[in-house]
Amino acid sequence: MRVLQVCPLWYPVKQDAPGGIETFRAQLAAALPESGCEVTLLASGDSADGERIIPVSKVSIYGQMKKGTLQEYIYYEQQQLRLALAHADDFDVIHSHIGPAGFVLSGVKGCSGRVLHTIHSPVYRDLQWFAQQQPDMWVSTVSKFQADRLSEVGARNCHVVHNGIKTDAFTFYPGGGEGLLFLGRIEKDKGADIAIRVARELARPLVL
Numbered sequence: 001m002r003v004l005q006v007c008p009l010w011y012p013v014k015q016d017a018p019g020g021i022e023t024f025r026a027q028l029a030a031a032l033p034e035s036g037c038e039v040t041l042l043a044s045g046d047s048a049d050g051e052r053i054i055p056v057s058k059v060s061i062y063g064q065m066k067k068g069t070l071q072e073y074i075y076y077e078q079q080q081l082r083l084a085l086a087h088a089d090d091f092d093v094i095h096s097h098i099g100p101a102g103f104v105l106s107g108v109k110g111c112s113g114r115v116l117h118t119i120h121s122p123v124y125r126d127l128q129w130f131a132q133q134q135p136d137m138w139v140s141t142v143s144k145f146q147a148d149r150l151s152e153v154g155a156r157n158c159h160v161v162h163n164g165i166k167t168d169a170f171t172f173y174p175g176g177g178e179g180l181l182f183l184g185r186i187e188k189d190k191g192a193d194i195a196i197r198v199a200r201e202l203a204r205p206l207v208l
Contacts, residue, residue: 004054004091005029006042006084006098006105009061009076013047018062021097021120022047024163031164040091042084054087056080077101085111103130106137116140118161122189123149131155179205 005028011019015026026048029039041047045055057064057076064070077098084094084105094115096102106115116138119127123146131137135154140161141147150158180202182195192208199206 001036001093002038002040002091003032003093003095004040004042004084004087006080006094006096006102007047008098009044009056009073009080011044011062012060013041013043013051015048025097027164027166042080042087054083056083074101081105088114100127100130103134103137106134113138118142119146119150122146128153131158179207182206182208 005025007013007025008019008021011017011022013022013025013029015023017023017026025041025043029041029048029051032039038052040052040054042054042056044060045053045058046060047053047055056079061070061073061076065073070076078101080098081101081104084096084102085108088094088105088108088111092114094105094111096105096115096117097120099119099121102115102117105111106117118140120142123141128149131139131150132153135156137155138157139150139155140159141150142161142163144160147158147160180195180199182192184190184192186192186208195206195208
């Protein structure tokens with residue numbers, strides 16, 4: 001099966017990328033061939049070594065924005081969508097990880113039924129409204145909570161596929177200390193405030 005993975009352009013798709021989606025995508029691209037899939041990335045040109053890549057830009061966008069050499073992400077994403085459509089006939093499945101901008105791919109003649117959108121972000125009312133308008137769009141979520149939010153408004157092709165992780169890449173030390181650990185960006189949606197509240201209630205040290 002030939003799979004086109006449409007990836008965010010903020011960071012390169014590779015192991016230990018600054019972006020969570022990009023890191024996950026690199027692991028997925030490495031694992032899919034074991035299931036008989038031929039994977040191509042539609043991503044920035046500096047993405048994972050050894051992968052088939054259709055480059056949208058030579059290098060990822062965030063670094064260029066930081067240098068001031070470009071200002072607006074949306075035009076690069078539009079070029080990415082045009083490339084996805086131009087190459088669509090070469091693939092059996094188009095798997096989009098870029099969020100709402102990619103939803104248009106499901107409505108293009110010839111692509112219907114071959115596009116899967118993975119929702120990596122929270123499901124708010126606006127996405128629920130869109131799911132009501134397009135109940136047959138194929139969607140995967142990374143949590144049951146997201147899937148339930150979409151299914152309750154009529155999404156018919158919504159399934160949970162949790163983010164995979166290579167557990168053998170981590171060393172487990174049983175019987176550790178009393179401390180707690182929060183790993184993630186410091187922003188509201190990640191729940192650092194909840195970790196702090198739990199640590200205070202349990203009177204245990206916390207490392208953020």
